[in-house]
Amino acid sequence: MEKNKAYFVVILIQLIYTGMFLLSKAAFDVGMSTCIFVFYRQAAGTLILVPFAFITEGKDSSPLTFMTFCKIFGLSLLGITTSLNIHGIALKYTSASLAAAASNCLPAITFFMACLMRFESIKLRTSSGIAKFTGIVICMGGAATMAFFKGPELRLLLHHHLLPSHAQLNVAEGSGSGSIWVKGVFLMLLSVSCWGVWIVLQVYNS
Template sequence: MDSPTRQGKKPYLAVVLIQAIYAGMFLLSKVAFDLGMNTFVFVFYRQAAATILLAPLAYYFEWENAPPLSVMTFFKIFMLSLFGITACLDLYGIALIYTSATLAAATANCLPVITFFLALSFRMESLELGAVTGMAKLAGVGVCLGGAATLAFYKGPHFSLWSHHHHLHHDHQTYQSHVSSGRAWIKGCFLMLSSNTLWALWLVLQGKVMKSYESKLRLTTLQCFLSSVQSFIIAIPFARDPHEWRLGWNIRLLSVAYCGIVVTGVTYYLQTWVIEKRGPVFLAMSTPLSLVITLFFSAVVLHEIITLGSFAGWRTVQCSVGEEQRAEISC
């Protein structure tokens, strides 16, 4: 039997794993999109792969003791899948074409702020400004915003970790010519923020849906299945060329397999578990961790330039995670 201390550490270990997986998603999907993969087709394949992975597991582990699925609960799950997964991922894919993997990870730092205020509006979180825990949560949100702003707007001196070139880096740079630095970047930032807003809404409403449907694995599988159907319908008018649907033994297949099996299949279930144990805000406050990992591997693998602002922002968001953890421990 696990000790209380080990039980208390499990949510923290889970969110570290979740954010490490998401960092891999930022990097692999960015490379796949820059090499010409249709973003809508990508979303369909990753959701379909997750469904194929999770369906047998859900049938084996939760078929006999699964709660009944009412029409109203199914409708809630359908809408949650449509906006929180399908629309969120489609917007993310388009935004990533105009921006970078590092910015995708940086803008994800808006999640704690958006999730916190959405959770407040749904009365899933409370904020007592007179209490130490309330001030710590507010400070964590503020510091997190400051770190994200530093990463987004302050550059400073820059340097590269490596002077040589890798094949992946060469291909990645070749397909960057279509990304403009003005309107396209602003459009990408806006779409990424919209995607994160839908993601935050999914985090909050996921907890409410679980109260009426407690089978976590079946809930995750059903959302993946519904999202795959929704994304397929959306992808049809945007990918009429049959060649856009083909997957070879290349980075496209690797990114689809990783995002479908590891990201969608594993992290969705882990997120559902963390939300049940510690709430949506706790999960959202861990997003800066993916930024740290993405910054490092973007420099090493994609040869993106590291700036002083990156280090300053990394240190700031690291402090925000510490503030939130101290607030959670004090509760």
């Protein structure tokens, strides 16, 4: 049972991400500003997590130096503020399913960034190197398929007014939405790239 907890947590995290993408997309489609949404999201997260931080880490935490503060500020600016704001704009241009596919590219992009910064290496003559390279190709290929191939719409809940913005989206489909979709794809990849750099820099600064 202990071994299965890790798999359960991974599945739970993916379900939370999926719900977040769907709710974010619904909020953006009804006209909510992406920047305001990110602010409310981070403010709510701060209010919820601060008490837990004080209870669990308050007594054992080391003093905050100016250099540590600058590192935290830089990492937050790149991995939270920049990444989430770009992600919100990209989600407004595309769909929740694309956001989920792009987030699954994070391991591949993070590995690529780590290789550029020389934290990781890949040796194609070894079995581990071949496995890494194959995983990256499959991951990026699946995301590219989701991004650039738009099949027929699946109409399940559209008449129940659970997603009231679909009428607006269908109107937009006929007026140059292809270029907007491609722009959203590249913004989504930029957001995930910032996220990957943020993860690598945390290892460097730890």
